[in-house]
Amino acid sequence: MHPTLAYAAHSPTSPLVPFQFQRRALKPGDVHINILFCGVCHSDIHQARDEWGNAAFPMVPGHEIVGKVSAVGSAVTRFKIGDTVGVGCLVGSCRICSECQDDLEQYCDNPVFTYNSPDPNGGTTYGGYSDNIVVDEHFVLHIADSLDPAAAAPLLCAGITTYSPLRHWQVGAGDKVGVVGLGGLGHMAVKFAKALGAHVVLFTTTPSKIADAKRLGADEVVVSKNPDEMAAHNGSFDFILNTVAAPHDLDAYTLLLKRDGTLCLVGVPDQPHPSPSVSALIFRRRSIAGSLIGGIKETQEMLDFCAAHNITSDIELIAIQDINSAFERVLKSDVKYRFVIDLASLRS
Structure with missing residues (x-):
């Protein structure tokens, strides 16, 4: 012993x-x-x-x-x-x-x-x-x-939780990848997606995080509370990794996906997310998925x-x-x- x-x-x-x-x-x-x-x-x-x-x-x-x-x-x-x-x-x-x-x-x-x-x-x-x-x-x-x-x-x-879905969905050069949230998970997701060759867009509710997100490797930063900034990216993402561990509207992100794009959840809130809109999924064959470590x-x-x-x-x-x-x-x-x-x- x-x-x-x-x-x-x-x-x-x-x-x-x-x-x-x-x-x-x-x-x-x-x-x-x-x-x-x-x-x-x-x-x-x-x-x-x-x-x-x-x-x-x-x-x-x-x-x-x-x-x-x-x-x-x-x-x-x-x-x-x-x-x-x-x-x-x-x-x-x-x-x-x-x-x-x-x-x-x-x-x-x-x-x-x-x-x-x-x-x-x-x-x-x-x-x-x-x-x-x-x-x-x-x-x-x-x-x-x-x-x-x-x-x-x-x-x-934090590392494997973000690395695993990026690898499973084969993120690489030429892909446009979103990362939702710049915390312990999000900052690792930005680093990994950038190292894999993707064009990385960080979504944050906090404008003060813009400079740090770019320091970590984000090519663009979107303040998700700004509807015009969000709308400018409609239908353009191959993959979005959502790291936020609090309930929030997922539709805002599914609408940003291309046809066959995937929104992957890795943050685990203590209450459920609002149910996503089915139409936002079926009209572009978009997917919402999850990944565990x-x-x-x-x-x-x-x-x-x-x-x-x-x-x-x-x-x-x-x-x-x-x-x-x-x-x-x-x-x-x-x-x-x-x-x-x-x-x-x-x-x-």
């Missing part, structure tokens, strides 16, 4: 506080990781506040984990002590269903999420707001030495792509003692663009 220091929520209304527990003993296929950094995802707040209705307390959030391998089980072949590694949203799956066989573990009917998930070893999984973690090597990822480990942490959720193979592909293109997240590094104020700032969109916890602060 591995004694573990962490921060945990004990109820939907209580702040995160120091917490201690035991990680499982190393199995033959396990990797033990000393956690260096963990990103703060909006879903951590949804979960800790039980906004999705499935919370188990105490809860240790965190699924954007970067650390160093400190021990390996006897059957581990892909990692050695000292490797820089990552752990994302998944730490287990059935490994035998068609989704798992297709390297799409995120769609397995029996996934084991990194936190707030029934643990096959007993109890509930605890995440990366902690000083160490034990994970089956199949769900551990290599992080290139060329990537800043703190800025790489958000790639394990990515499989382990694709996540490694994404990390390698980031190393090749020097892509990381724009972050603000914080101490674990500041996590509750960070949650409040995330809700106010007061971060550019992802908080990352320096877990050295947990040991001090």
Whole structure:
């Protein structure tokens, strides 16, 4: 067993506080990781506040984990002590269903999420707001030495959540791609779409974000509250990635799609979006789709792509003692663009 220091929520209304527990003993296929950094995802707040209705307390959030391998089980072949590694949203799956066989573990009917998930070893999984973690090597990822480990942490959720749909819908040179929202997900989507060769248009309700969107790689910025700016793009997009995690009118974006264009949703609001207009879809054979993170193979592909293109997240590094104020700032969109916890602060 591995004694573990962490921060945990004990109820939907209580702040995160120091917490201690035991990680499982190393199995033959396990990797033990000393956690260096963990990103703060909006879903951590949804979960800790039980906004999705499935919370188990105490809860240790965190699924954007970067650390160093400190021990390996006897059957581990892909990692050695000292490797820089990552752990994302998944730490287990059935490994035998068609989704798992297709390297799409995120769609397995029996996934084991990194936190707030029934643990096959007993109890509930605890995440990366902690000083160490034990994970089956199949769900551990290599992080290139060329990537800043703190800025790489958000790639394990925000990165793969935006990279996967861009790859699935084959975004590339010559495509006109929209990104809705410039937050933790949106800023990664802009970087990836630009690196893939697309013409990138960022949609924001906030004119003050225009300059930063262009710095990140957007070719154009549309203030979505301006109907004339929106109408100027009607019927022109091959693909739009909607990263906003709040209910809003989707018709405004489906009307911007070309024939056979797709609006893909990756933000998860705590209440449903208004039902879209059917006519906006059928008269141009447009589609509304969704995408959930990515499989382990694709996540490694994404990390390698980031190393090749020097892509990381724009972050603000914080101490674990500041996590509750960070949650409040995330809700106010007061971060550019992802908080990352320096877990050295947990040991001090």
